[in-house]
Amino acid sequence: MGGPSTLNQPTRQITGPTDGRSLAELFRTSLGRERRTSLLIYHRGGAELVPLRPDVGVVVGRTSEADVVVSESGLSRRHARFELRGQSIIVEDLGSTNGVFVNGERVDQAEVGPLDQVALGSLPVVINTLDPLEEGLYGLESHERFRIHLDEEIARCRLFGRSLALLLVGAQPGRGGATAPPLNLWCPDVRRLLRPFDHAGLYSSSRVELVLAESSSEQADELARRIISSGDAAGATLRCGIALYPDSGTTPDALFEVAADAFHQTSQQEPVRRADTLGSRSLPPKASTGDADADLPVLLSPSMKEAYDIIARVAPRPLPVLIRGETGTGKELAAQAIHRRSPRADKPLGCVNCGALPAQLVESTLFGHEKGAFTGAYQRRLGVFETANGGTVLLDEIGELPPEAQASLLRVLETKRFCRVGSATEIEVDVRVLAATHCDLEAMARHGGFREDLLFRLNVITIDLPPLRERREEIAPLVQFFIEQANVANDCAIEGITAAAIEALLSHDWPGNIRELRNVIERGVVIARGSQITMDDLPGPIRQTAPTRAQPIADEDQGPTDLKSRVQRYETQVVRQVLTETGGNREAAAERLGISLRTLAYKMRLGGIRTQDIKGR
Numbered sequence: 112m113g114g115p116s117t118l119n120q121p122t123r124q125i126t127g128p129t130d131g132r133s134l135a136e137l138f139r140t141s142l143g144r145e146r147r148t149s150l151l152i153y154h155r156g157g158a159e160l161v162p163l164r165p166d167v168g169v170v171v172g173r174t175s176e177a178d179v180v181v182s183e184s185g186l187s188r189r190h191a192r193f194e195l196r197g198q199s200i201i202v203e204d205l206g207s208t209n210g211v212f213v214n215g216e217r218v219d220q221a222e223v224g225p226l227d228q229v230a231l232g233s234l235p236v237v238i239n240t241l242d243p244l245e246e247g248l249y250g251l252e253s254h255e256r257f258r259i260h261l262d263e264e265i266a267r268c269r270l271f272g273r274s275l276a277l278l279l280v281g282a283q284p285g286r287g288g289a290t291a292p293p294l295n296l297w298c299p300d301v302r303r304l305l306r307p308f309d310h311a312g313l314y315s316s317s318r319v320e321l322v323l324a325e326s327s328s329e330q331a332d333e334l335a336r337r338i339i340s341s342g343d344a345a346g347a348t349l350r351c352g353i354a355l356y357p358d359s360g361t362t363p364d365a366l367f368e369v370a371a372d373a374f375h376q377t378s379q380q381e382p383v384r385r386a387d388t389l390g391s392r393s394l395p396p397k398a399s400t401g402d403a404d405a406d407l408p409v410l411l412s413p414s415m416k417e418a419y420d421i422i423a424r425v426a427p428r429p430l431p432v433l434i435r436g437e438t439g440t441g442k443e444l445a446a447q448a449i450h451r452r453s454p455r456a457d458k459p460l461g462c463v464n465c466g467a468l469p470a471q472l473v474e475s476t477l478f479g480h481e482k483g484a485f486t487g488a489y490q491r492r493l494g495v496f497e498t499a500n501g502g503t504v505l506l507d508e509i510g511e512l513p514p515e516a517q518a519s520l521l522r523v524l525e526t527k528r529f530c531r532v533g534s535a536t537e538i539e540v541d542v543r544v545l546a547a548t549h550c551d552l553e554a555m556a557r558h559g560g561f562r563e564d565l566l567f568r569l570n571v572i573t574i575d576l577p578p579l580r581e582r583r584e585e586i587a588p589l590v591q592f593f594i595e596q597a598n599v600a601n602d603c604a605i606e607g608i609t610a611a612a613i614e615a616l617l618s619h620d621w622p623g624n625i626r627e628l629r630n631v632i633e634r635g636v637v638i639a640r641g642s643q644i645t646m647d648d649l650p651g652p653i654r655q656t657a658p659t660r661a662q663p664i665a666d667e668d669q670g671p672t673d674l675k676s677r678v679q680r681y682e683t684q685v686v687r688q689v690l691t692e693t694g695g696n697r698e699a700a701a702e703r704l705g706i707s708l709r710t711l712a713y714k715m716r717l718g719g720i721r722t723q724d725i726k727g728r
Contacts, residue, residue, distance in 0.1 A: 148195055151237045151295055153316050154181045155253070155638060155647065163195040170205065171231060184647050185209050185232040185640055200238055202229060209233070228293060233640035235316050237295035251298070251319060254634070255651045257312025261322050261363050264310075268324075268356055272469075275356045276331035277366045279374045280338055281318035283348040284602075291317040292347040300341035304334060315637040318374075328355055328385065335383040350377040352384050357467040359386040361508075362438055364623035367630045375600040409589050412582035413713050418574050419448065425572050426452035431524065433509075433569045434547040436576030439624030442547040445576060446505040455543060458502030461495040466511035473516040475532050478523075484533025496529060496540050503543045509569065510550030510561060521565045544569070579621040579628065581706040583682060584714075586616055586628065593629050594644070597636035605636045608644040615646060617681060619653050620705070683718030686711070690720065 150161040152171065161169060161179055170177045171193070173186040187207040194201050203220045204211040209232030213221045223229050229236045252260070264275050280301060282291040298319060302311060305321065314320040323331060335351040342349030352374030353359075354366040369386035377384045410416050425432060426449045434442045443462065450460045468476055475484075479494030495504055506512070512520065523529045524544060528537045546569045555561035579586065590613065594605055608616075612635075621627055631653065635644040646654055686704070693699040701711040715721075 148200065149239045150179075150193055151239050152179070152181060153235050153237075153294065153313060154183055161193075163193060163200065165195050165197070168192045168194040171236075172205075181234070183232075183234055184645070185234060190231050200224065207232070225295070235293060237293050239295055252310060252312040254312055254314060254320070257310055257320055257322070258363055258650075260310045261366070264322055264324050265356055265361070265363065265366075269361075273325055274327060274358075276321075276323040276326040276328070276334075277354045277356070277370050278321040278323065278331065278335060278338075279314060279318060279352045279370045280321065280335075281315075281350055281374065282342065283350055292345075293317075294319070297342045297345040297347040297349060300345055301338055304337055304341065314634065318637070320370075328353075328358070331355065332383065332385065339382050348379075348382075350374060350382050350384075352377060352386070354386045357464075359467075361464075361466055362623065362626075364439055364626040364630055368626055371600075371630070371633055409585045409592065411584045411588065412577065413709055414575075414577040414707060415582055415585070418445070418576055421572070421574050422448050423452060425449065427454065429453075429543050430571045431544045431546070431569050432572045432574060433552075434545065434574045434576065435549070436547075437549050437578045437622075437624055439626035440576040440578055441625055442576060443505065443507065445574060446503075446545045446547060449545060450503040450505075453503070453543070455502045459499045460502055461499030461504045461542075462507065463495050463505065464507045465516075466508035470513045473513055474519055477516065478519065478529045479531040481531050481533035484531075488533065491531075494529075494531065496523065496542055497531075497538060499542055500540045501542075503545060506544065506546045508548060508550075509546040510548045510552055510555060514562070517562045517565050521562060521568060524565075524568045577707070577710075578705075579624045581710055583617055584679070587613055589625065589628060590616065590632055593632035594636060596629075597633045600633075601637050603636050603639075604642070605639055605644060606642045608635075609646065612644055612646050612649060614681060615649055615653050615656075619656060679717065682714055683720065686714050686718060687720055690715075 148163045150159075150163065150169070150171075152159040152161060159179065159181065161171075163169060169179060169192065170189050171179045171181065171186070171191055172189040173182060173184075174180065174188040176188050177190070187205070187209070189205045190207040190209075191205055191211050192203045194203075199222050201220065202211060202213070202218070202223050204218065210217045211221075212218070212228075212230040213223055214228050223238055225238045227238065229238065261277065267273070268275050282294075282297060284291045294317070301319065301321075305311060305323075308324055310322045312320045323334065326334075331353050335353060338351055339349050352370045352372070354370035354373065356366060359369045360366040373384040373386040410419055422445060432446075432449060434445050436442050446462075447460065450456060463476060465473065471485075475488075475492065475494065477494050477496055479492050479497055480488050482488060482491050506520075519529065523540075523542075527541065528539050530537055552561050552566050552570075556563040556566050590608055594607065597603065598605055616628070616631075623630075631650060632644070634650075635648040639645070639648045686700070689700045689703050690697075693703065697708060697711055701708050704711065706714075
């Protein structure tokens with residue numbers, strides 16, 4: 112939800128594991144003090160801890176009329192009152208619209224305890240009896256605050272060459288379709304396992320997100336196993352998906368995406384799942400389905416249609432292809448499309464993320480090594496080029512390839528031969544090379560950062576993938592596609608998205624492109640409290656940049672109100688307005704809109720906009 116909660120009663124927002132105090136200090140200050148009864152309210156902004164004092168009522172609501180203000184649209188202005196009477200806790204509905212529920216039944220007034228499931232409308236509230244030490248260890252950050260910390264940790268890791276782990280932890284529903292155990296049953300134990308400089312955030316009402324700084328894969332695996340065990344002790348069946356920087360991804364969106372995918376792949380037999388390493392992996396041959404376009408993204412914009420027309424034409428030929436585009440635009444999907452349309456489709460597609468590999472391991476990963484070639488080379492290892500023989504190799508983030516590896520790659524492209532590290536025996540392979548980058552390789556070559564001769568060998572065919580902000584007509588169908596995916600993965604039944612929410616998505620710049628959009632919809636599905644994703648289910652930055660206009664995007668007298676028509680009508684309004692402001696100057700309008708001239712011309716034709724009409728005003 113929108114801004115932080117406001118509390119008139121003497122409570123505090125927990126934002127860190129120990130509020131800056133050591134465990135010893137917390138323990139000393141807790142000695143001799145009684146345990147306190149508290150409400151723990153989970154909302155989209157984080158978790159609110161509300162201590163209850165004897166015979167003092169605490170009103171929870173949406174406005175300043177309440178003692179505890181939580182800006183959730185499902186709450187009434189004064190929704191419910193909680194009061195500690197002796198050893199009993201009484202909850203009373205104050206005439207709310209969406210009601211008060213105890214263990215699934217709507218009540219006017221009821222006595223509740225730590226084992227009861229309480230909800231104000233759909234907002235979960237749990238009863239806790241905590242001592243001061245437990246209170247100091249319990250807090251959860253909002254998702255937005257957590258993401259800021261993840262960004263900071265990634266920047267630190269990139270600068271100093273270190274690693275971190277992102278964990279997504281959640282409780283599985285009980286038998287017979289029972290709801291997942293509430294966070295208060297298992298989250299305190301999880302928080303106790305973290306170090307003071309780790310961060311924990313609220314991903315949804317049944318999941319938490321953790322970032323472990325300075326953490327190796329072994330350390331992340333060990334903590335995940337301890338988390339699972341702590342859940343067993345609390346009577347909760349926990350699952351954990353792990354993503355590693357830089358092995359699994361190098362941006363927050365990439366890490367969230369693969370951590371969520373890993374979480375969805377967990378099972379009772381495998382409660383902890385670590386995401387695949389992007390440094391080197393091989394996609395097996397795909398069985399023929401008779402539909403070559405089955406895995407293609409949505410193709411509505413002229414620029415994407417043009418890109419995939421080129422893919423269809425070059426796929427049958429063994430030429431190298433350079434795929435350019437910002438992070439998250441679908442470069443790997445394009446490479447898969449080339450491979451699966453080629454005569455090599457029945458052979459492996461080897462993928463290497465050059466930016467995720469330590470410099471000393473690049474050549475070993477690409478070409479393999481012999482036993483004893485270097486410290487830690489305990490056995491022979493085949494490289495990606497050898498395991499993908501007869502197939503295709505994708506070198507993602509080729510601009511990150513060290514100079515020495517660039518020279519070796521150039522030789523392979525020219526001779527089809529290479530030597531494993533530690534061997535003088537040449538190996539001949541038949542591999543088609545695809546490269547992908549978000550960098551300006553031409554500029555890098557001019558300044559000596561990339562070999563010019565290697566660039567000439569790689570960009571025989573170049574495919575440019577436009578950013579999502581230049582193909583906004585694809586956002587609405589992509590949203591529906593991601594909703595369907597997230598419903599299946601999370602066992603949800605979200606039907607769609609509100610007009611206001613889709614308008615906010617259309618106005619966002621999407622620096623993380625399709626990957627960022629997918630993550631937003633994935634989380635929106637799991638936190639939505641109705642049948643549709645609403646504005647309240649979107650991240651704060653997207654809500655804050657949403658346009659406010661007097662006219663709705665689809666009035667009843669404006670014709671069809673289906674989603675596609677609304678999106679088209681909205682885009683036509685924006686294009687017409689910008690053209691008017693630029694005096695009909697197409698170049699200036701395209702630059703201001705962040706789209707190409709070709710895309711602008713297409714949108715003008717689609718909306719029936721003529722430049723002469725604009726200039727005549």
